Amino acid sequence: MGGNPMDLRRRHGLAHEEAIHDPEAMVCLESVARLLDDAADEFARPDLGLRLGTSQNPGMLGLLAVVIQGSDSVGSALADISRYLFVHSPSYQIVVETPLPAPNMGWVTVRFDVDVDAQVPFRQLVDGCLSSMLTLARSLTGIPITPHSVSLPHTPAASRRTYETVFGAPVVFEQPRAAVHLAPDLLATPLKPARPEIRRAAIAYIAERYPPSTITTATRVRNALGGTIGATRGTKTEIADLLQLHPRTLQRRLSSEGVTFESIREDVYRTATWRLLTLSTLPLSQVAHTLGFSEQSAMNRSVRRWFDTTPAGVRTTAASRSACDTR
Template sequence: MSERTTSSNWALAIVQALELGGVDCVALFAELGMDYAALNDPDARFPQDGMTRLWQRAVALSGNPAIGLNMAQVVRPASFHVVGYALMSSRNLRDGFTRLVRYQRIIGEGADLNFLPQPDGYALTLVIHGDRLPPARQSAEASLAYCLAFCRWMTGKPIRPREIRLQGPAPADLVPYQQVFQAPLKFNAEHYGLIFERADLEAPLPSANEALAQLHDRFAGEYLARFCSSRVTHQARQVLCRLLPQGEPRREVVAQTLHLSQRTLQRRLQEEGTSYQQLLDDTRRELAEQYLGQVDLTLLEVAYLLGFADPSNFFRAFRRWFGETPGEYRSRRGLVG
């Protein structure tokens, strides 16, 4: 059965953060049946639920629910696998975050990142998915703390986001959060996220190098292709992208294209945490954002490219995805067309 996984690079950073908090991770890995030695194998990956159990036990053993924030103290580019170096060689943090979103599955498959311009800045939002276990809050907090610390390290500047968004109620002790983020905290937020000032993300990075950025893009792209090629979700998504402009693709057509029976396709997608209908919906949503960014495409053309025979169905789906009409989405982002 295919499960979501986390790279050994990211798992090693988590272990270092937990060990800073006084957790004996060698003993803990043995208790959880996980391979501590594999942390030093750059190609090893750890199951998402194993990482969730690791967080849960670490919180119980340390008595520190904010232990995830220790990630801000273990910053090094390799924790993000090749993606860390791709970020460093980017022109600015805006380009770096675009790369982070593109390659984020290399670091961990349990996270969904989004990077979107806001009226007066940029938002990097995060959703963590569990497999059989609901994700640990500490996992998301660690990701935000590490990401911000990495930005400060790369720029050499004490970047202060406009807002830190955290799901769930405010903890009894806010001090660790205030010390790490040094920015306004918003709890009970819809998503985990960092809201940045525009100027901070558009300033040139000291380590920018276009030639290296292209090289890292190639490495990351090759790794992702190799990593994803075994995933039916990835293969089916590619087929859907190809077929959508001809109308809504039927499941049997996608199954035939992949040389699978409908039942096998459905089972494999289920094992990878999705379904045919969910994958179709997710693919359309992702493509809708891309197409609406192309101002030469009319809304009618976008609807047909997404396989909607009736544009009103596209408008309904879009409102469900983004809480606004395609026209409102475009005008809010300053896109006309």
């Protein structure tokens, strides 16, 4: 697009020697998110994240691609991605949710979560990740995967038609989470494993080089809360039931990890509230409903406690900062 990539990298602290020359080096994801947002504004390309996603190839996943290519079905490949994604980025997480029992809701939801501070601009990052997720899935499986629909937690950066062309499916914006919704029978689609002995060697190498990625109870609670925002009240009893644990057992396990259910819930809902207020144009009453608050006044009290201002104040401040950033 005629820009200077190195200038952008320097501007965001990503021009050091290791980041440039070592393909396995980890860099700060928040810096990457800011770089993408900055580049989209500077070059007037609101579809930058989507364009980046469609240009990815399996090689960018390194070892993870080797593991996935050895999977025997689409469902197994998703399980591998969920299990080993930390090798690519410990701040990314893919969660496969079971189909909902309600009529016309029998699809599998593949939820994408990114762990960055709530105030980091992540519209381009999320667009790029979901776009690349589908691009890579189609490339690795050789299947023309068509989602039932796609959910995004923000207003569209580019035109709605651009999103639907990239994803090949209807896109619903201003949702509590980013997700791709797939037909359940797709998970059983067999793949042709590429040399299983290479897959085994890649998994052994990951086990040797990287610390074990153990899913803690706190992570399971965070995932459950994130996946049920708006569908439940997010109480300890509800989450314990989802995790098939007694509430006391859940609390005991969290205590052993040095956290409380209340602190995790507070963080999940604070982040979701900030993002819906700043990245959507939903009326405040609808934001409260989407997030599962009993009424708007309950959301107002929580926002005042979290951000020392009103929901309208959060939006006004975010809009002012965005205007300054684009000048």
